[in-house]
Amino acid sequence: MTNDQGYVVASYLVHGNLNFHKKAQDIAVGLTVGSWTDLPKVKKEQMIPHLGKVIDVKVLNHNSNEIPKALLMIGYPLVNMNPDIPSILTTVFGKLSMDGQIKLIDLHIPDSLLTQFPGPRFGIDGVRRLLGVHGRPLLMSIFKQCIGLPIHELEKEYQNQIDGHVDLIKDDEIYFRDDYAPVLKRIGTFEKRNQHHKEKTEKKVLYAVNLTGPVTQLVEQAKHLSNSGATCLLLNVAPYGFDILHRIAADPDINIPIVAHPAFTGSFYPSPYYGLSAPLLLGKLMRLSGADIVLYPSPYGSVAMPQDEALNIAKQLRCPNNIHRPAFPTPSAGIHPGLVPALYRDFRENFIINAGGGIHGHPQGTSAGGKAFSDAVQAVVSGRTLAEAAEDSGELHSAINKWGVL
Amino acid sequence: MTNDQGYVVASYLVHGNLNFHKKAQDIAVGLTVGSWTDLPKVKKEQMIPHLGKVIDVKVLNHNSNEIPKALLMIGYPLVNMNPDIPSILTTVFGKLSMDGQIKLIDLHIPDSLLTQFPGPRFGIDGVRRLLGVHGRPLLMSIFKQCIGLPIHELEKEYQNQIDGHVDLIKDDEIYFRDDYAPVLKRIGTFEKRNQHHKEKTEKKVLYAVNLTGPVTQLVEQAKHLSNSGATCLLLNVAPYGFDILHRIAADPDINIPIVAHPAFTGSFYPSPYYGLSAPLLLGKLMRLSGADIVLYPSPYGSVAMPQDEALNIAKQLRCPNNIHRPAFPTPSAGIHPGLVPALYRDFRENFIINAGGGIHGHPQGTSAGGKAFSDAVQAVVSGRTLAEAAEDSGELHSAINKWGVL
Numbered sequence: 184m185t186n187d188q189g190y191v192v193a194s195y196l197v198h199g200n201l202n203f204h205k206k207a208q209d210i211a212v213g214l215t216v217g218s219w220t221d222l223p224k225v226k227k228e229q230m231i232p233h234l235g236k237v238i239d240v241k242v243l244n245h246n247s248n249e250i251p252k253a254l255l256m257i258g259y260p261l262v263n264m265n266p267d268i269p270s271i272l273t274t275v276f277g278k279l280s281m282d283g284q285i286k287l288i289d290l291h292i293p294d295s296l297l298t299q300f301p302g303p304r305f306g307i308d309g310v311r312r313l314l315g316v317h318g319r320p321l322l323m324s325i326f327k328q329c330i331g332l333p334i335h336e337l338e339k340e341y342q343n344q345i346d347g348h349v350d351l352i353k354d355d356e357i358y359f360r361d362d363y364a365p366v367l368k369r370i371g372t373f374e375k376r377n378q379h380h381k382e383k384t385e386k387k388v389l390y391a392v393n394l395t396g397p398v399t400q401l402v403e404q405a406k407h408l409s410n411s412g413a414t415c416l417l418l419n420v421a422p423y424g425f426d427i428l429h430r431i432a433a434d435p436d437i438n439i440p441i442v443a444h445p446a447f448t449g450s451f452y453p454s455p456y457y458g459l460s461a462p463l464l465l466g467k468l469m470r471l472s473g474a475d476i477v478l479y480p481s482p483y484g485s486v487a488m489p490q491d492e493a494l495n496i497a498k499q500l501r502c503p504n505n506i507h508r509p510a511f512p513t514p515s516a517g518i519h520p521g522l523v524p525a526l527y528r529d530f531r532e533n534f535i536i537n538a539g540g541g542i543h544g545h546p547q548g549t550s551a552g553g554k555a556f557s558d559a560v561q562a563v564v565s566g567r568t569l570a571e572a573a574e575d576s577g578e579l580h581s582a583i584n585k586w587g588v589l
Numbered sequence: 590m591t592n593d594q595g596y597v598v599a600s601y602l603v604h605g606n607l608n609f610h611k612k613a614q615d616i617a618v619g620l621t622v623g624s625w626t627d628l629p630k631v632k633k634e635q636m637i638p639h640l641g642k643v644i645d646v647k648v649l650n651h652n653s654n655e656i657p658k659a660l661l662m663i664g665y666p667l668v669n670m671n672p673d674i675p676s677i678l679t680t681v682f683g684k685l686s687m688d689g690q691i692k693l694i695d696l697h698i699p700d701s702l703l704t705q706f707p708g709p710r711f712g713i714d715g716v717r718r719l720l721g722v723h724g725r726p727l728l729m730s731i732f733k734q735c736i737g738l739p740i741h742e743l744e745k746e747y748q749n750q751i752d753g754h755v756d757l758i759k760d761d762e763i764y765f766r767d768d769y770a771p772v773l774k775r776i777g778t779f780e781k782r783n784q785h786h787k788e789k790t791e792k793k794v795l796y797a798v799n800l801t802g803p804v805t806q807l808v809e810q811a812k813h814l815s816n817s818g819a820t821c822l823l824l825n826v827a828p829y830g831f832d833i834l835h836r837i838a839a840d841p842d843i844n845i846p847i848v849a850h851p852a853f854t855g856s857f858y859p860s861p862y863y864g865l866s867a868p869l870l871l872g873k874l875m876r877l878s879g880a881d882i883v884l885y886p887s888p889y890g891s892v893a894m895p896q897d898e899a900l901n902i903a904k905q906l907r908c909p910n911n912i913h914r915p916a917f918p919t920p921s922a923g924i925h926p927g928l929v930p931a932l933y934r935d936f937r938e939n940f941i942i943n944a945g946g947g948i949h950g951h952p953q954g955t956s957a958g959g960k961a962f963s964d965a966v967q968a969v970v971s972g973r974t975l976a977e978a979a980e981d982s983g984e985l986h987s988a989i990n991k992w993g994v995l
Contacts, residue, residue: 214763217734233737263736263766267803269828270765273852277762277825278922280855282892287856328623330669331639356683357620359676360669395671398832399808419683422675424830426804446679449686450693454860486688516684 190258192238192291193275198284198456203253204240211235211257214279235259254288266299268425268472276459284456289463292471297506300471301433305440306508307501307533310475313414313440314350314387319564320532322556323351323476323513325539327549329358334372337364340549341373345380345388347542347553351476351535353391353417356444366392367411374412391415391442391476394431398423402430405437415440418474421447421464425472432473442513443474461492466499469510476511478537483525483589485517490529497530513537520579521588523559524569536560546581555582596664598644598697599681604690604862609659610646617641617663620685641665660694672705674831674878682865690862695869698877703912706877707839711846712914713907713939716881719820719846720756720793725970726938728962729757729882729919731945733955735764740778743770746955747779751786751794753948753959757882757941759797759823762850772798773817780818797821797848797882804833811843821846824880827853827870831878838879848919849880867898872905875916882917884943889931889995891923896935903936919943925992926985929965930975942966952987961988 197206212219215235222230238256257275264270276287303309311317324344329337344352352373361369373390381387394416396404401423405416420428420443431437445465452461461479469477477500482490497512512534514526519541526536538556545552555578562572562579569588573580603612618625621641628636644662663681670676682693709715717723730750735743750758758779767775779796787793800822802810807829811822826834826849837843851871858867867885875883883906888896903918918940920932925947932942944962951958961984968978968985975994979986 216736217761230737263763265765265801269804269825270801272828273825274763274765276856277828277850277852278892280853281851281859281886281894281922282855284859285855330622331636355623357669357680359671359680395676397673397836398675398804398830399836402805419675419679422678422683422830423832424804424828426829430803430805444683445687446683447686449688449691450682450864451856453687453690454863457860458856458864480687486684488687516687 188293188295189261190236190293191261191264191271191275191296192256192258193287194289194291195255195257195279196252196286196288196455197255198250198252200251203242203251203255204237207237207240207255207257210255210279211237214257214274214277215259215263233260233263261293261296264296266296268429268468280457286455286457286460287463288460290467294506297471297504300507301429301473302471302507303440303473303475303510304432304438305475307511309508310389310440310511313389316350318532319560320527320530321350321511321535322348322553322560323353323535323537324349324542324553325353325537326355327539327543329355329364330360332363334364334368337369338372338376341376341390343549344542344553345376346550348386348557349388349542349553351389351391351415351442353442354393356393356417356419356446358393359395366408370408370411370413374414377414389415389440391417393417398427401427402434402437405431406434409437409439413439415442417442417444419444419446420469420472420474421445421451425468428469428472428474440475441473442476443469443478445477445479448479461488462495462499466496470500470507474510476513476535478513478515480516481514481518481522481526482529483517483522484515487516494529497534501533509533511535517541519586520555520559520582521569521586523556524563525589527563532564541586544585545578546585547578551578551581554578594699594701595667596642596699597667597670597677597681597702598662598664599693600695600697601661601663601685602658602692602694602861603661604656604658606657609648609657609661610643613643613646613661613663616661616685617643620663620680620683621665621669639666639669667699667702670702672702674835674874686863692861692863692866693869694866696873700912703877703910706913707835707879708877708913709846709879709881709916710838710844711881713917715914716795716846716917719795722756724938725966726933726936727756727917727941728754728959728966729759729941729943730755730948730959731759731943732761733945733949735761735770736766738769740770740774743775744778744782747782747796749955750948750959751782752956754792754963755794755948755959757795757797757821757848759848760799762799762823762825762852764799765801772814776814776817776819780820783820795821795846797823799823800837804829807833808836808840808843811837812840815843815845819845821848823848823850825850825852826875826878826880827851827857831874834875834878834880846881847879848882849875849884851883851885854885867894868901868905872902876906876913880916882919882941884919884921886922887920887924887928887932888935889923889928890921893922900935903940907939915939917941923947926961926965926988927975927992927994929962930969931995933969938970947988947992950991951984952991953984957984957987960984
């Protein structure tokens with residue numbers, strides 16, 4: 184694509200009884216200069232820098248009885264767009280999103296535009312540096328419950344999670360009304376717990392606090408939380424819009440990692456006919472907008488996603504590029520210790536295991552639940568089976584008895 | 590639902606081989622307090638104000654061979670949410686959006702929460718008052734093209750649209766890079782044209798200028814444009830996020846109507862299995878967030894939507910409630926004068942006809958194209974057929990010759 188540096192190239196999967204070549208031409212013209220063939224020559228010369236172009240049309244099922252489908256690749260001139268997600272999405276999938284069975288599969292964004300997005304401030308290496316943990320997947324736990332609990336109960340639950348050897352602990356994403364445990368109180372209380380733990384064991388923990396409020400105040404709120412001692416932020420990216428992630432990540436005064444929650448993204452990616460592909464939405468767009476850690480459904484567990492899709496998200500988050508740091512894929516939902524070998528086989532070293540029920544539901548409680556995960560992680564990185572490791576770990580043994588091994 | 594004033598009630602369409610009653614219970618508990626049956630009694634008492642409840646489970650196809658489907662209604666306590674769209678969507682459709690074939694169909698929002706949203710500042714009556722037009726649908730035209738054109742060419746096109754008797758003229762929604770015709774220049778130039786036109790004919794026109802930039806600056810930018818003489822704003826709501834529409838509409842210093850463009854919303858609504866229903870997304874949420882005018886695909890035209898869906902959007906925008914003003918439905922895309930009788934039959938008096946190609950593509954040009962629409966509108970409100978009206982209107986006659994009548 185040496186010739187396409189001046190273009191954002193969008194790939195679409197289109198279903199329908201269509202002339203796909205005509206459709207591609209209509210898109211390239213209709214979403215850029217509006218009309219072309221009827222323009223006088225002098226007008227054409229004026230418009231050509233703004234005209235979209237058809238890069239490729241691949242009909243995918245020539246000789247089948249299925250609904251015809253094709254992959255269209257259309258280039259949109261950079262000079263038509265601002266360097267932000269709303270501008271790009273409106274250009275390449277604004278009106279077009281409503282025009283029949285069409286799904287936005289990928290965006291090729293040239294370096295000159297990519298450099299104008301912040302990308303992760305910490306990324307995989309940065310988060311590892313903050314935690315001082317190398318050579319193994321990280322372990323994140325979720326509060327079993329946040330809503331309605333007073334601070335002293337949350338504090339107890341927090342300490343149980345710390346005692347379970349986890350690396351990160353996050354608020355519930357639905358934690359908006361925190362009247363009984365206001366955000367600054369949580370940060371003060373939990374970070375003190377982190378501090379004690381570090382003094383005792385030299386192990387660091389990050390607490391990802393849920394960033395909430397009017398979108399117009401989120402940057403200030405993020406600064407305020409960071410200045411008040413927060414070590415990590417959690418953001419429901421899709422409900423607030425990708426551009427606010429971009430603005431928080433780009434702000435030089437906000438110096439803590441951002442965990443992107445996939446809340447609401449299931450409204451976009453699961454249909455084969457409509458919306459955006461999961462690797463684009465949860466991989467590419469999250470990374471370039473500045474997420475350090477991205478949660479999403481794992482190939483296993485209770486809220487599952489096809490394995491190739493989950494791996495393609497990880498690929499988008501981690502693939503080397505000269506511009507942005509790699510971000511941590513964090514397969515989530517219904518994860519228990521017996522899934523650790525499968526997750527490690529799929530995602531290798533640089534991912535985060537995120538568990539809620541698989542920690543709190545452990546027969547011996549939350550701390551034992553964390554310990555079981557931690558022992559499972561140690562096992563897989565040192566090449567042992569869980570059965571072997573369970574001989575030395577009562578916690579892992581109990582976990583396997585309860586949930587089994589995949 | 591007298592008993593549900595303390596709840597936001599979400600209705601979901603769920604497909605799958607499921608125990609729908611169990612699924613509903615799992616949602617009500619899982620998306621609120623996390624767990625229930627295993628809680629001790631004292632804890633249950635503490636948690637009950639925060640617990641979701643199953644309002645209804647309707648299995649829709651008991652005795653058919655289709656995939657089983659059901660309508661679930663779940664109540665979420667208001668005390669769990671902030672009065673903003675990101676908080677509500679994360680609560681009722683955050684994690685859940687990724688959990689199988691589930692579509693969010695509707696939200697019942699009690700008055701106590703609804704009053705915390707701005708709603709339209711102008712609404713149907715307010716926009717009519719600004720324009721001084723009553724008793725007929727309004728007519729909006731779109732620039733044939735914005736990108737890449739110098740201000741003097743846009744000015745000429747603007748004047749042609751004015752001369753075509755339109756009530757509102759809007760920027761193209763993909764107009765982000767306006768180097769040749771910067772936004773303040775456009776406002777100054779076009780509003781001067783509006784002024785001249787008003788002096789000459791007493792007819793007012795609103796120009797909806799595209800609001801663009803970082804989401805963190807949109808409120809300030811809206812004020813700046815308003816203070817610089819803008820008479821109307823255009824916003825790509827979904828790409829920027831609904832909360833920014835809410836914040837712009839709620840700002841007392843921004844005293845001009847807002848046109849909501851449906852760009853990117855096709856990523857959410859068309860699938861029967863996933864996403865949000867069109868009446869919720871483009872109707873209810875747009876209105877409560879503060880859109881005065883909402884564009885969306887019409888039941889006819891080039892980018893079409895099922896008729897009942899288009900009418901249900903209009904119903905959501907216009908249905909009387911004691912809290913928010915009604916907003917203008919604006920069926921769009923591929924509209925030509927021959928569709929006016931069908932649109933009038935469907936939407937009656939209080940809607941806006943929005944046309945681009947159906948105006949600019951008129952055999953005698955843009956002004957004649959606007960005049961043809963205007964004459965078609967006059968015909969339908971006075972109970973004449975288009976054929977009758979075309980006897981007195983050469984412009985309408987030409988339009989019907991070109992596009993026909995539905």
